[in-house]
Amino acid sequence: MSLTPNQAETEDGVSIRLRGVSKEYPGGVHALRSVTVEVGAGEQVAVVGPSGSGKTTMLTVMGTLERPTSGDVRVAGWDAGSASDQELAALRAHEIGFVFQDFHLQDGMTALDNVANGMLYTGAPLGARREAARVALDRVGLSHRLTHRPPQLSGGERQRVAIARALAKRPVIVFADEPTGNLDSRSGAEVLALLHGLASEGATLALITHDEHIAATFPRRLQMRDGEIVGDDRQ
Amino acid sequence: MNLGASAQRERLRGAGGQARYQTAGPDGRRSTLLPRELLWIALQGLRQRTLRATLSALGIAIGIGAMVAVVGVSASSQANLLAEIDSLGTNLLTVTPGQTFLGANEVLPNTSVPMINHMSAVQNAASVYQVSGATVLRTPYVPKEQTGGIGVDAADPGLLKALGGRLTAGQFLSSNNDAFPTVVLGAQAANTLQIPNVNGRLQVFLGGTWFTVIGILKPVVLDPNLDSTAFIGLPAAERLFQQQPNPAEIYVRANVNQVTQVSNLLAPTVDPQNPDGVQVSRPSNALEARAAAKGQFTTLLLGLGAVALLVGAIGIANIMVISVLERRAEIGLRRALGARRRHISSQFLAESALLAVLGGVSGLLLGAIATLGYAVAQGQPWVVPTYALIAAPAAGLAIGVIAGVYPAGKAARLSPTEALRAT
Ligand SMILES: Nc1ncnc2c1ncn2[C@@H]1O[C@H](COP(=O)(O)OP(=O)(O)OP(=O)(O)O)[C@@H](O)[C@H]1O
Ligand SMILES: [Mg+2]
Numbered sequence: 001m002s003l004t005p006n007q008a009e010t011e012d013g014v015s016i017r018l019r020g021v022s023k024e025y026p027g028g029v030h031a032l033r034s035v036t037v038e039v040g041a042g043e044q045v046a047v048v049g050p051s052g053s054g055k056t057t058m059l060t061v062m063g064t065l066e067r068p069t070s071g072d073v074r075v076a077g078w079d080a081g082s083a084s085d086q087e088l089a090a091l092r093a094h095e096i097g098f099v100f101q102d103f104h105l106q107d108g109m110t111a112l113d114n115v116a117n118g119m120l121y122t123g124a125p126l127g128a129r130r131e132a133a134r135v136a137l138d139r140v141g142l143s144h145r146l147t148h149r150p151p152q153l154s155g156g157e158r159q160r161v162a163i164a165r166a167l168a169k170r171p172v173i174v175f176a177d178e179p180t181g182n183l184d185s186r187s188g189a190e191v192l193a194l195l196h197g198l199a200s201e202g203a204t205l206a207l208i209t210h211d212e213h214i215a216a217t218f219p220r221r222l223q224m225r226d227g228e229i230v231g232d233d234r235q
Numbered sequence: 236m237n238l239g240a241s242a243q244r245e246r247l248r249g250a251g252g253q254a255r256y257q258t259a260g261p262d263g264r265r266s267t268l269l270p271r272e273l274l275w276i277a278l279q280g281l282r283q284r285t286l287r288a289t290l291s292a293l294g295i296a297i298g299i300g301a302m303v304a305v306v307g308v309s310a311s312s313q314a315n316l317l318a319e320i321d322s323l324g325t326n327l328l329t330v331t332p333g334q335t336f337l338g339a340n341e342v343l344p345n346t347s348v349p350m351i352n353h354m355s356a357v358q359n360a361a362s363v364y365q366v367s368g369a370t371v372l373r374t375p376y377v378p379k380e381q382t383g384g385i386g387v388d389a390a391d392p393g394l395l396k397a398l399g400g401r402l403t404a405g406q407f408l409s410s411n412n413d414a415f416p417t418v419v420l421g422a423q424a425a426n427t428l429q430i431p432n433v434n435g436r437l438q439v440f441l442g443g444t445w446f447t448v449i450g451i452l453k454p455v456v457l458d459p460n461l462d463s464t465a466f467i468g469l470p471a472a473e474r475l476f477q478q479q480p481n482p483a484e485i486y487v488r489a490n491v492n493q494v495t496q497v498s499n500l501l502a503p504t505v506d507p508q509n510p511d512g513v514q515v516s517r518p519s520n521a522l523e524a525r526a527a528a529k530g531q532f533t534t535l536l537l538g539l540g541a542v543a544l545l546v547g548a549i550g551i552a553n554i555m556v557i558s559v560l561e562r563r564a565e566i567g568l569r570r571a572l573g574a575r576r577r578h579i580s581s582q583f584l585a586e587s588a589l590l591a592v593l594g595g596v597s598g599l600l601l602g603a604i605a606t607l608g609y610a611v612a613q614g615q616p617w618v619v620p621t622y623a624l625i626a627a628p629a630a631g632l633a634i635g636v637i638a639g640v641y642p643a644g645k646a647a648r649l650s651p652t653e654a655l656r657a658t
Contacts, residue, residue: 091573120573
């Protein structure tokens with residue numbers, strides 16, 4: 001059992017490592033075909049590629065939401081293949097932030113509580129979580145929208161709430177799946193700036209986008225096609 | 236959020252930083268859901284669908300309400316009877332003439348009461364004697380046939396004590412007055428004759444003579460027949476009607492712990508020659524049997540309650556399955572936020588349990604109110620058995636957990652990515 005974090009891996013500055021990772025869905029869909037890639041700690045990566053090329057699948061495998069059919073997955077020094085549900089859940093609760101295209105906020109809850117809920121499974125008490133949520137919402141420029149509920153917010157504001165939720169727990173890695181996909185170009189630019197800012201503080205960022213301009217703002221781009229990484233260019 | 240944890244994270248963030256933490260270490264690096272939070276999110280889940288939650292809890296409420304009402308109504312009736320038995324005393328025995336083999340009535344000897352009173356384990360005994368042919372009327376001008384069903388009995392002065400009876404007004408017969416034309420009316424008799432009290436020395440026309448009403452009895456639990464009877468003294472009956480009536484029914488108070496012995500000795504004491512012609516009974520036995528019968532729940536009603544509960548449980552399971560399907564995105568999000576499968580299943584289990592417990596508590600209230608209505612209407616004490624106070628919410632909890640197992644398992648087994656893709 002290699003459940004203790006592998007020090008060598010984090011010491012060499014690798015945040016995410018896939019080795020020969022394949023993912024097959026029932027019905028013979030090969031969403032990932034023997035993908036091998038390393039993402040360094042604090043690195044910012046854009047993932048691009050046509051629809052159905054396996055971008056989301058790769059991100060969910062990296063984010064430990066999905067186990068690969070075969071291959072090695074190491075995230076933040078953890079062997080995701082051998083870790084238990086409890087351990088992977090702990091990893092996600094404490095170290096990983098997700099941002100989705102359609103926000104995934106809870107409509108019945110205020111912005112503050114949506115963000116505070118992002119830390120629900122860390123076991124932190126409500127007071128501490130609300131405090132961290134306030135700070136995070138302030139960082140994304142929404143300190144005047146704390147008690148608004150998602151339906152009362154614009155798309156850009158909702159995505160900023162979602163980003164606040166991801167960053168409030170100060171994650172090591174942030175995964176974003178087309179976070180600007182539902183936003184106009186101005187809100188998209190704001191959201192992107194926030195994510196870049198987050199990453200510049202040391203967190204690893206992997207972001208899926210269809211937008212060439214957005215991809216161009218990343219120092220590293222992974223190009224996917226048919227479940228494979230067909231291009232990996234750095235500036 | 237503690238500083239130790241975030242300091243470690245800072246270290247990990249920087250390239251070449253060292254990371255060293257344990258999955259379930261003391262620094263809180265663990266996926267946890269506090270019980271308080273679990274309850275809170277379950278409550279939130281229900282609040283988002285208030286109408287639906289209310290309707291599905293209604294099944295449980297009706298089922299449990301019906302059961303509580305059945306149990307409560309039986310308990311109330313039983314309490315009522317037991318209170319009557321208590322006021323009556325369980326040491327009362329009655330002696331009546333039996334029937335001969337050919338069906339004719341036996342006759343109790345006139346010495347019966349003194350004989351019984353000589354028994355050491357008897358506290359006191361008194362008898363009523365049927366005065367044949369006598370009627371009681373408000374005035375002589377009322378036709379004799381219109382007796383209003385009131386019978387005339389002679390009674391020993393000790394009858395009141397032996398019966399444990401009480402008076403609403405006046406006094407009972409005593410050795411001072413029982414040779415005179417004085418009469419004590421049973422509750423129903425007084426009512427029929429429209430004599431509400433003994434003020435003004437009202438008289439009734441009894442067997443062709445004026446009798447003064449000296450007392451009115453309260454209803455006698457033991458023997459409602461006595462309520463529509465007018466009691467005169469035995470000497471008066473002998474003197475005015477030239478009758479020597481035999482005891483019709485003797486009431487005997489035995490020492491509380493010798494009731495059985497007395498009961499066995501009564502017949503040979505009353506009529507040593509023909510003990511078989513003497514019938515002895517213990518009225519409290521019959522009443523206790525009736526109380527026990529009332530304590531038995533109506534199985535049919537309980538069965539209906541159980542069916543309602545089953546339907547309620549299925550309703551809750553159904554609602555929870557629908558809820559899981561509708562909330563796939565939320566489930567996926569929670570998994571992404573670090574929820575374990577177990578956290579997801581306990582969330583839905585808690586929702587289901589909460590729903591059913593709320594149903595159970597409402598059912599308890601409904602049942603208690605129904606019982607109250609019944610008790611007030613029947614003039615009975617309002618009793619909801621204490622075990623129902625615990626059993627109703629507990630039954631709700633059990634039903635909720637059982638109904639929630641399948642949907643909760645379904646929720647926990649959902650793949651988080653599939654759940655996130657569902658929008
Ligand atoms: N749960 C699933 N079951 C079966 N097939 C799936 C499942 N999830 C994804 N796939 C398939 O896997 C392939 C890769 O899907 P994925 O969502 O990773 O693509 P993507 O690159 O993110 O596409 P898009 O840009 O449209 O979001 C697709 O062919 C998709 O149909
Ligand atoms: Mg995708």
